[in-house]
Amino acid sequence: xxxxxxxxxxxxxxxxxxxxxxxxxxxxxxxxxxxxxxxxxxxxxxxxxxxxxxxxxxxxxxxxxxxxxxxxxxxxxxxxxxxxxxxxxxxxxxxxxxxxxxxxxxxxxxxxxxxxxxxxxxxxxxxxxxxxxxxxxxxxxxxxxxxxxxxxxxxxxxxxxxxxxxxxxxxxxxxxxxxxxxxxxxxxxxxxxxxxxxxxxxxxxxxxxxxxxxxxxxxxxxxxxxxxxxxxxxxxxxxxxxxxxxxxxxxxxxxxxxxxxxxxxxxxxxxxxxxxxxxxxxxxxxxxxxxxxxxxxxxxxxxxxxxxxxxxxxxxxxxxxxxxxxxxxxxxxxxxxxxxxxxxxxxxxxxxxxxxxxxxxxxxxxxxxxxxxxxxxxxxxxxxxxxxxxxxxxxxxxxxxxxxxxxxxxxxxxxxxxxxxxxxxxxxxxxxxxxxxxxxxxxxxxxxxxxxxxxxxxxxxxxxxxxxxxxxxxxxxxxxxxxxxxxxxxxxxxxxxxxxxxxxxxxxxxxxxxxxxxxxxxxxxxxxxxxxxxxxxxxxxxx
RNA sequence: GGGCUCGUAGCUCAGCUGGCAGAGCAGCUGACUUUUAAUCAGCGGGUCGUAGGUUCGAACCCUACCGGGCUCACCA
Numbered sequence: 001x002x003x004x005x006x007x008x009x010x011x012x013x014x015x016x017x018x019x020x021x022x023x024x025x026x027x028x029x030x031x032x033x034x035x036x037x038x039x040x041x042x043x044x045x046x047x048x049x050x051x052x053x054x055x056x057x058x059x060x061x062x063x064x065x066x067x068x069x070x071x072x073x074x075x076x077x078x079x080x081x082x083x084x085x086x087x088x089x090x091x092x093x094x095x096x097x098x099x100x101x102x103x104x105x106x107x108x109x110x111x112x113x114x115x116x117x118x119x120x121x122x123x124x125x126x127x128x129x130x131x132x133x134x135x136x137x138x139x140x141x142x143x144x145x146x147x148x149x150x151x152x153x154x155x156x157x158x159x160x161x162x163x164x165x166x167x168x169x170x171x172x173x174x175x176x177x178x179x180x181x182x183x184x185x186x187x188x189x190x191x192x193x194x195x196x197x198x199x200x201x202x203x204x205x206x207x208x209x210x211x212x213x214x215x216x217x218x219x220x221x222x223x224x225x226x227x228x229x230x231x232x233x234x235x236x237x238x239x240x241x242x243x244x245x246x247x248x249x250x251x252x253x254x255x256x257x258x259x260x261x262x263x264x265x266x267x268x269x270x271x272x273x274x275x276x277x278x279x280x281x282x283x284x285x286x287x288x289x290x291x292x293x294x295x296x297x298x299x300x301x302x303x304x305x306x307x308x309x310x311x312x313x314x315x316x317x318x319x320x321x322x323x324x325x326x327x328x329x330x331x332x333x334x335x336x337x338x339x340x341x342x343x344x345x346x347x348x349x350x351x352x353x354x355x356x357x358x359x360x361x362x363x364x365x366x367x368x369x370x371x372x373x374x375x376x377x378x379x380x381x382x383x384x385x386x387x388x389x390x391x392x393x394x395x396x397x398x399x400x401x402x403x404x405x406x407x408x409x410x411x412x413x414x415x416x417x418x419x420x421x422x423x424x425x426x427x428x429x430x431x432x433x434x435x436x437x438x439x440x441x442x443x444x445x446x447x448x449x450x451x452x453x454x455x456x457x458x459x460x461x462x463x464x465x466x467x468x469x470x471x472x473x474x475x476x477x478x479x480x481x482x483x484x485x486x487x488x489x490x491x492x493x494x495x496x497x498x499x500x501x502x503x504x505x506x507x508x509x510x511x512x513x514x515x516x517x518x519x520x521x522x523x524x525x526x527x528x529x530x531x532x533x534x535x536x537x538x539x540x541x542x543x
Numbered sequence: 544g545g546g547c548u549c550g551u552a553g554c555u556c557a558g559c560u561g562g563c564a565g566a567g568c569a570g571c572u573g574a575c576u577u578u579u580a581a582u583c584a585g586c587g588g589g590u591c592g593u594a595g596g597u598u599c600g601a602a603c604c605c606u607a608c609c610g611g612g613c614u615c616a617c618c619a
Contacts, residue, residue: 013559040619080619167617174545174615184617234619258614259546283548285612328548329556330612338555345567365566368557400579448579492577502577510578518579 011367012065015282015326016055016375020062023249023280033068035060036241036250036279037135038075041120042103043086046303047333048253048287050128054322055251055284057133058375063249073245074135078104078117079144079231081197100196100215102229104141117141127306130315132378140231147227150207152240152274154224156186156232157203159273163236166268174260189230193218239266243274250279251327257283284327291336291444309333311439314432317346320376335444343395349373356386391426398437400520403451404528407442409434415528419485451514453529458512459540466508467542469500473509474538477531488523512537 023033037056039049053074060072082103085095091109098106098116106116113119125137143149156163164180171179185201191213202210207225212218224230232240241247256263267278289304309318312335321342325331334342353369370383377383393416405412409431416422422430441450462470476491477483483491496502507517513534519525526534 015559018559038619042619077619083618171615176545176615178616180617186617188617233617235616237619254548254613256614257547260615261547262619264546264615285548325556330549331555341555341568348567364559365557368559394581396579397581446579451579489576496577506578521578521580523577 011371012062013367014058014062014323014371014375016058016062016323017065017371019059019249019280019282020066023059023063024066024068026277026280027248030246030248031069032071033063033248034071034073034246035063036073036075036245036247038077038238038241038250039124040077040080040103041117041124042080042082042084043120044303044305045120045124046305047289047309049124050306051284051287051322051327052251052253053128053133053135054131054319055282055327056135056249058323059249059251059282061375061380072135073138073247075138075140075241076117076121077140077237078102078115078121079141080117082106082116100198102141102190102195102197104139105190105195124306127310130310130378131306131319132315132380140237144231145227145229147225149232149240149244150225150227152244153187153230153232154207155273156236156240157209158205160185160203162272163269166272167235167265170260170265170268176260186232186236187230188233189222189228191216191218192220192222192229235262235265236269238262239270239274239276239278242266242270242279243276246276247279249281251282251284254283254285254328257281282327285330287330288332290332290334291338304333312339312436312444313342314436315378316376317343319378320346320349320372323372323376335440337446339440339444340395340399347392347394350389350392353383354385354387354389390429391421391423393422393430393433395433395437398434399441399445399449400524401528402434402437403441404453404520404525406452407438409438451516451519453513453533454515454537457537457540458515460508460512462508462541462543466505469495469505470508470538471542472500474535474542477526477535477538481531483527483531485523485527488526492523509538512541 023035027033035056037052039045039052056072056074060070063070080103082095082098082101085092085099089095089109094107095109095116103117104115108114108116108119110119113122121137121139163186164182164184168179185203187201187203187209188197189199189211190197191199191211194213194216196213196215198214200212200214202212204210207223209222209224209230211220211222211230222228222230231237242250252263255261258264263278263281270276270278306318313321313333321333349369350373352366353373355366357363357366366385370385374380374382398412401415402409402412405415412434413422413427413430416430417424417427472495476488480487492502495505506522509522510517510519513519513525513529
């Protein structure tokens with residue numbers, strides 16, 4: 001397993017493929033490539049954190065596409081200190097008293113999980129399951145308490161001076177004013193009596209640390225060989241874990257990516273103390289949210305999480321979004337009208353990806369579309385050029401029809417099957433999209449976009465010149481209990497040609513049916529409603 | 544102040560290790576169709592932030608500058 005494990009395929013040309021190639025070049029002899037993600041569950045794990053996970057997942061897929069065995073680990077940094085009480089959490093007073101403890105030891109204020117950290121972790125792990133992301137989850141607090149990192153801690157303590165010099169060198173290089181003190185130890189942790197993190201240490205050179213709690217005054221000799229509440233500070237913890245897990249690839253937020261930043265110093269520490277090299281790295285930019293109005297700020301503390309995104313985006317569309325942007329591009333997840341455009345872009349990409357290649361210029365675009373879509377696919381699959389794409393009902397069209405059926409997804413599906421627009425085989429996918437469309441219509445769509453068919457008829461005083469057209473429309477509907485959209489389109493056309501001013505007439509009809517003066521294409525609306533439902537709304541006004 | 548990163552069409556972004564600037568949307572024109580406009584055909588649109596350099600050849604590599612973002616904690 002050395003050198004090129006597989007001839008470079010020009011089609012494997014996505015940024016995740018490049019990252020995979022780079023990783024393989026850096027580790028030509030490794031049998032099983034370890035890729036890692038790591039996040040602190042110190043608050044709601046949001047869509048920005050998700051970028052870390054999806055980035056690793058995409059690179060993992062790219063590595064597997066090269067025939068490499070991959071281990072995808074996800075480290076939850078839940079031995080982190082609880083520093084800030086989230087504003088939207090219940091039991092503010094209780095939480096206030098827990099500040100300084102490990103988030104794995106702070107009670108869950110929502111009362112549904114074993115700890116504050118566990119609550120945030122569970123929510124996120126559940127949310128990414130539909131996306132086909134299945135890492136091996138690792139809980140830091142368990143690893144530390146089980147003594148897994150004991151040797152790593154001892155190495156750090158015994159080499160405290162080396163680490164201090166490395167960190168100080170970085171500070172010097174970046175012009176920082178302060179320096180680390182000579183008696184500093186690369187150690188942190190929690191008091192076994194009060195649980196808080198304000199500690200002083202004295203190291204014996206082997207496995208025992210004298211711990212003094214500056215908070216409650218507790219003194220204790222802690223033997224960390226078989227696990228304890230001691231841990232390494234972040235800048236040392238990260239490289240220690242690289243060495244422990246033999247991590248070959250791990251991305252980082254742009255906040256880690258600068259000189260003197262944690263990746264930079266970790267690089268030196270892992271090399272000098274832990275005998276491993278820093279993983280290949282991709283820096284990713286932030287993800288923001290756009291167009292959710294006031295909806296979010298109250299319920300989610302201003303943070304968009306994966307669950308919220310999946311209410312509007314199909315799993316594969318969400319993956320496709322993240323796969324499409326280069327990691328270092330900042331972008332916003334949209335909940336406004338952009339959603340329609342994004343679905344349209346996605347649908348077009350699907351069609352393009354399935355087209356057969358013809359040797360022309362467009363092949364490159366077909367390949368890009370195909371590769372991006374493969375990486376986005378849930379479940380993972382490859383796409384054959386020239387194969388039949390799945391049938392996808394356009395978002396906009398679906399929103400219209402779905403509203404006509406008042407959100408009844410099964411009935412809407414039946415309708416599309418009946419019209420021939422939807423093969424029965426693609427029904428599951430259709431229902432997934434329909435749920436997203438309906439959520440969007442209900443929660444985010446502008447008023448202009450929304451309508452509902454009247455449940456109770458109203459009787460209007462119809463203007464003289466509109467009575468005859470209305471009578472004709474009613475006759476048309478009475479004549480055929482199940483007209484198709486095309487049938488009705490033809491009738492509308494006839495009415496128009498016979499001199500009816502449809503521009504003036506339609507608002508009258510829309511008002512009777514929907515309570516507004518505009519609406520979906522009339523023939524579509526009436527065909528879907530069926531005369532049985534439309535007539536009772538129209539007839540009373542005939543007088 | 545040091546560093547990283549971005550700057551490409553009106554907008555959002557591609558552009559693989561240097562080889563004729565490119566997609567979608569928006570815009571405009573035409574066709575068809577009577578309603579939140581769909582679909583089809585076509586068109587226009589860029590000094591690739593600025594100025595130098597390397598090269599047969601630069602959006603891409605190097606230098607400087609301008610502008611935006613980020614970063615440089617006994618925090619993860």
